[in-house]
Amino acid sequence: MNDNLPPPADINVVKLELIRIKLILKNPDKLRVASDRKKNMDTLAKLGITPAGCITYINGLTYRNYLSGPLNDRDTDEEDCIWEFGTTINEMDVYIKIKHMREDDVLVLSFHEAEKPIVFWFS
Secondary structure, eight states: OTTTTTOOOHHHHHHHHHHHHHTTTTTTGGGEOOTHHHHHHHHHHHHTTOOOTTHHHHTTGGGGGEEEEEETTSSSSSSSSSEEEEEETTTTEEEEEEETTTOEEEEEEEEEEEESSOOOOOO
């Protein structure tokens, strides 16, 4: 295992957060995607996925897709709100970074081709 990675969250914490995120996303208006990030939009276009279509892939995540989190948001004072996952879509390894917002919105900060090998904690 990579010594530079933070220790993983408890598996039950990961499962609970995924349930919370998926419950929020039952209302598609609660999803926001960082569309100002070119690599996100390039990956979505390459995969033929709309920003709203990210919900399908987020709903497919399990604890086995967990990479890291909860992490603090380095741009705000919010703590324990950033989660990182990985998945494979059409043979492409995709890195997904999700922020669980205070207002119970979900902001997808990253949804792009993985730039380094994905290391799963619970695979």
